[in-house]
Amino acid sequence: MATISPSTAAIVRQSGAIPGAEYLLEVENVGKSFPGVKALDNVSFRLKRGHVHALMGENGAGKSTLMKIIAGIYTPDSGSFRLKGQEIRLTSPLDALHYGIAMIHQELNLMNFMTVAENIWIRREPLNGLGLVRHEEMRRRTQALFDRLNIAIDPEAEVRDLSVANRQMVEIAKAVSYDSDVLIMDEPTSALTEKEVAHLFEIIRTLKAQGTGVIYITHKMNELFEIADEVSVFRDGKFVGEHPAADVTRDDIIRMMVGREITQMFPKVAAEIGEVVLSVRNLTLAGRFRDVSFDLRKGEILGFAGLVGSGRSNVAETIFGVTPATSGEIEVDGKPIVVKNPGVAMDAGMAFLTEDRKESGLFLLLSIVDNMQVALLRNSHVRVGFVAEKAVAALCQAQSVSLRVRTPDLDEPVINLSGGNQQKVLVARWLMTHPRILILDEPTRGIDVGAKAEIHRLISELAAQGVAVLMISSELPEVLGMSDRILVMHEGRMTGIVDRKDATQVKIMELAAR
Amino acid sequence: MASENSTAAAPSEARSGARRRLPPELSILGVMIGMMLLFEVLGWIFVQQSFIANPLRLKIMILQEAVIGIIAIGVTQTIIMAGIDLSSGSLVGMTAMVAASLAQTEGFSHAIYPGLTGLNPVFPVVAGLLAGLVAGLVNGSLIAYTKIPPFIATLGMMVSARGVADWYTDGEPIGNLTDSFAAIGSGWWPVIIFLVVAFFFHILLRFTRYGKFTYAIGANPLAARVSGINVERHTVIVYTLAAGLSALAGIVQTARSISGQAGVGVGFELDAIAAAVIGGTSLAGGVGRMTGTVIGTVILGILTSGFTFLNVGAHYQEIIKGGVIIAAVVTDQYRQRKRRSA
Numbered sequence: 001m002a003t004i005s006p007s008t009a010a011i012v013r014q015s016g017a018i019p020g021a022e023y024l025l026e027v028e029n030v031g032k033s034f035p036g037v038k039a040l041d042n043v044s045f046r047l048k049r050g051h052v053h054a055l056m057g058e059n060g061a062g063k064s065t066l067m068k069i070i071a072g073i074y075t076p077d078s079g080s081f082r083l084k085g086q087e088i089r090l091t092s093p094l095d096a097l098h099y100g101i102a103m104i105h106q107e108l109n110l111m112n113f114m115t116v117a118e119n120i121w122i123r124r125e126p127l128n129g130l131g132l133v134r135h136e137e138m139r140r141r142t143q144a145l146f147d148r149l150n151i152a153i154d155p156e157a158e159v160r161d162l163s164v165a166n167r168q169m170v171e172i173a174k175a176v177s178y179d180s181d182v183l184i185m186d187e188p189t190s191a192l193t194e195k196e197v198a199h200l201f202e203i204i205r206t207l208k209a210q211g212t213g214v215i216y217i218t219h220k221m222n223e224l225f226e227i228a229d230e231v232s233v234f235r236d237g238k239f240v241g242e243h244p245a246a247d248v249t250r251d252d253i254i255r256m257m258v259g260r261e262i263t264q265m266f267p268k269v270a271a272e273i274g275e276v277v278l279s280v281r282n283l284t285l286a287g288r289f290r291d292v293s294f295d296l297r298k299g300e301i302l303g304f305a306g307l308v309g310s311g312r313s314n315v316a317e318t319i320f321g322v323t324p325a326t327s328g329e330i331e332v333d334g335k336p337i338v339v340k341n342p343g344v345a346m347d348a349g350m351a352f353l354t355e356d357r358k359e360s361g362l363f364l365l366l367s368i369v370d371n372m373q374v375a376l377l378r379n380s381h382v383r384v385g386f387v388a389e390k391a392v393a394a395l396c397q398a399q400s401v402s403l404r405v406r407t408p409d410l411d412e413p414v415i416n417l418s419g420g421n422q423q424k425v426l427v428a429r430w431l432m433t434h435p436r437i438l439i440l441d442e443p444t445r446g447i448d449v450g451a452k453a454e455i456h457r458l459i460s461e462l463a464a465q466g467v468a469v470l471m472i473s474s475e476l477p478e479v480l481g482m483s484d485r486i487l488v489m490h491e492g493r494m495t496g497i498v499d500r501k502d503a504t505q506v507k508i509m510e511l512a513a514r
Numbered sequence: 515m516a517s518e519n520s521t522a523a524a525p526s527e528a529r530s531g532a533r534r535r536l537p538p539e540l541s542i543l544g545v546m547i548g549m550m551l552l553f554e555v556l557g558w559i560f561v562q563q564s565f566i567a568n569p570l571r572l573k574i575m576i577l578q579e580a581v582i583g584i585i586a587i588g589v590t591q592t593i594i595m596a597g598i599d600l601s602s603g604s605l606v607g608m609t610a611m612v613a614a615s616l617a618q619t620e621g622f623s624h625a626i627y628p629g630l631t632g633l634n635p636v637f638p639v640v641a642g643l644l645a646g647l648v649a650g651l652v653n654g655s656l657i658a659y660t661k662i663p664p665f666i667a668t669l670g671m672m673v674s675a676r677g678v679a680d681w682y683t684d685g686e687p688i689g690n691l692t693d694s695f696a697a698i699g700s701g702w703w704p705v706i707i708f709l710v711v712a713f714f715f716h717i718l719l720r721f722t723r724y725g726k727f728t729y730a731i732g733a734n735p736l737a738a739r740v741s742g743i744n745v746e747r748h749t750v751i752v753y754t755l756a757a758g759l760s761a762l763a764g765i766v767q768t769a770r771s772i773s774g775q776a777g778v779g780v781g782f783e784l785d786a787i788a789a790a791v792i793g794g795t796s797l798a799g800g801v802g803r804m805t806g807t808v809i810g811t812v813i814l815g816i817l818t819s820g821f822t823f824l825n826v827g828a829h830y831q832e833i834i835k836g837g838v839i840i841a842a843v844v845t846d847q848y849r850q851r852k853r854r855s856a
Contacts, residue, residue: 320740322739341739341744342739342740342741342742343742343744352740354737354740359736359737360736360737360740361737362734362737363729363730363733363734363737363738364733364734365733365800365801366729366730366733366800370729370730374727374730374738374741375741375742377727378741378742378743382723385722385723385724386721387721387722387723387726389721
């Protein structure tokens with residue numbers, strides 16, 4: 001089929017010559033793989049003119065990947081893409097904008113030290129004959145845009161002086177300023193108060209009336225029923241179903257989101273659960289989470305469930321002293337400790353596998369041995385400052401054999417390993433310290449199925465040996481399969497602790513997404 | 515230096531059997547030898563003399579660079595930790611004044627401290643080192659606890675320490691130093707001090723916890739913190755040691771010239787950074803070795819000495835030196851990109 005260039009498309013779009021196809025956007029049989037992961041598997045999606053189409057699914061279900069394909073950030077491996085009946089192929093986000101597809105990202109992408117107006121018209125500034133920016137005209141255009149959307153923000157204000165909610169509004173206004181036919185919103189309300197959400201919905205209704213199609217990613221059920229016309233549900237990179245929002249109930253959607261059978265084997269070994277090792281009382285980190293309390297016992301695996309941003313990782317970081325608590329108590333073996341830095345936590349027998357391997361785990365340029373040994377050296381294997389290299393090398397070798405780290409040489413830079421092997425190196429780092437309390441934040445994120453199973457087996461074995469495990473995971477089957485109890489968080493608060501025997505995906509989702 | 519290279523091939527590397535990687539210094543060592551050969555050839559063509567077969571020239575060259583080398587050893591460590599030390603040149607000036615003021619001959623009528631003349635050289639040396647260590651403690655504490663960038667903290671110290679050096683005697687040089695103090699800078703002593711210090715820190719970086727933690731912090735400070743390393747304390751230690759080495763360089767320089775000059779050491783910090791960078795230390799942190807820095811220092815020496823030997827004017831020398839530094843960094847960037855895509 002013939003494709004047209006973005007510039008032609010823009011001209012045709014402005015002239016209004018394209019007949020009003022029923023579907024603004026039709027994506028068919030799209031697939032996308034990343035190393036080790038099939039992010040999207042033969043997915044189809046359609047958006048009607050003037051409709052709001054909600055996307056639901058667990059974290060990692062493929063929603064964001066699909067949106068990034070539609071916004072031109074990723075190129076799909078396979079499948080077709082039609083905009084108003086025209087077959088097109090996007091190669092960049094700029095391309096997508098030319099075609100009339102704009103996306104509001106979850107993370108804000110504004111330049112803090114520039115004004116609101118400069119941010120909105122960046123790359124499209126009105127210029128005078130000398131090629132200089134016409135600031136007054138830019139301000140006027142911004143004001144006109146804000147008037148249309150009923151936004152009360154000074155166009156001349158610097159973005160860094162705005163509240164997070166106002167920045168979100170600027171992002172929304174910026175996307176609208178492209179006069180796009182398709183507007184993608186990725187969890188736009190996560191930083192907004194109820195009043196601001198109502199305002200956003202007004203804006204969306206205005207856009208709908210003008211014929212804009214809106215794709216709306218959300219985790220919040222009530223928003224879905226208030227604003228969406230259709231809802232599509234994704235799970236594990238696959239399309240589950242599309243329904244008119246009026247025809248489905250909250251329970252239907254939860255069932256569709258989690259509906260899979262637990263086919264993966266979680267080799268949970270029955271471990272003898274002993275005395276309380278870690279006790280947390282009213283732990284609070286201002287602005288992140290408050291009043292988190294739980295006990296963790298010897299041999300127990302306590303799962304931490306909740307949506308991204310619910311504060312799970314913050315709790316783990318605070319227990320380990322990465323971000324010390326503002327209030328609350330932490331006791332290890334009945335003795336209160338003040339965890340003011342990770343060293344204190346390590347001395348109390350804790351270990352912490354962080355969520356983001358590259359950001360807070362690996363020393364990418366250093367060797368595997370250097371990466372493994374670093375935590376061990378805090379309290380052992382150093383004599384008058386000198387590292388006992390041979391003994392440490394032997395320990396690293398033993399760990400890499402038992403964890404099956406696939407590498408020819410432990411002096412290889414860790415950057416050369418696959419994600420799964422890098423994760424094993426980090427696991428080895430902590431196992432070498434013989435922790436009694438092991439905190440795991442997304443221990444299997446972004447690694448292939450084989451490595452995943454090995455890490456699950458290992459966690460289970462460690463618990464059987466009497467290690468107390470706290471495991472954060474966004475994958476419900478993993479949490480359900482591995483945990484003895486599951487603590488669920490929602491927006492910085494505990495919403496419940498569920499026993500293994502009572503735990504179902506639906507129950508966890510209800511607590512996590514209330 | 516041959517002995518240094520053999521220690522560089524640490525036991526852990528020898529173990530790897532199948533495809534043993536060559537130490538990264540080898541390429542820079544090749545550059546060094548190539549440069550010497552180039553000057554040898556150019557020497558025969560333009561001035562009909564041998565560059566290499568002139569021990570006196572080589573001695574002068576290495577003596578000149580020893581002071582820069584001592585500084586570079588400290589600066590290398592700050593760069594490995596993804597930092598920088600701009601204050602080292604000024605600290606040379608400051609410690610030169612402090613040390614010289616306590617090293618004047620007995621009974622010298624215009625002594626700075628008339629009551630403290632004819633002292634054992636231990637006193638000026640310790641006083642100079644202490645002055646440097648205090649400055650380093652300030653550098654390190656500022657960087658670790660106020661979180662200002664190392665560039666800014668040490669830039670401030672660079673300006674202030676030079677101020678202290680000028681204020682000390684209102685800019686007057688300090689002369690009449692004792693023979694026992696001057697002995698520190700005579701003969702081969704500067705070179706011996708440089709090599710001993712380089713060897714000591716080579717061992718420290720390669721085989722001790724101090725070294726492992728320095729690389730870890732440079733490679734990823736957040737991961738280092740999560741792994742239980744006290745990043746702040748370590749930062750203070752590294753900057754304090756670096757300043758201590760600048761002080762040592764200041765003492766050696768003063769003993770060599772047998773006078774304390776407030777203006778000594780201007781621009782030394784940049785030569786030291788250049789030596790480290792030419793030697794393969796990455797400004798992005800986590801990468802760098804003492805052997806490389808030693809070779810980098812010698813390369814700077816060869817450039818200066820070689821151009822002088824060929825009667826190339828001082829200004830041309832500077833222009834070419836700048837080009838060499840840039841070439842070293844460009845090569846380093848290229849190497850890193852290749853490694854990342856591997």
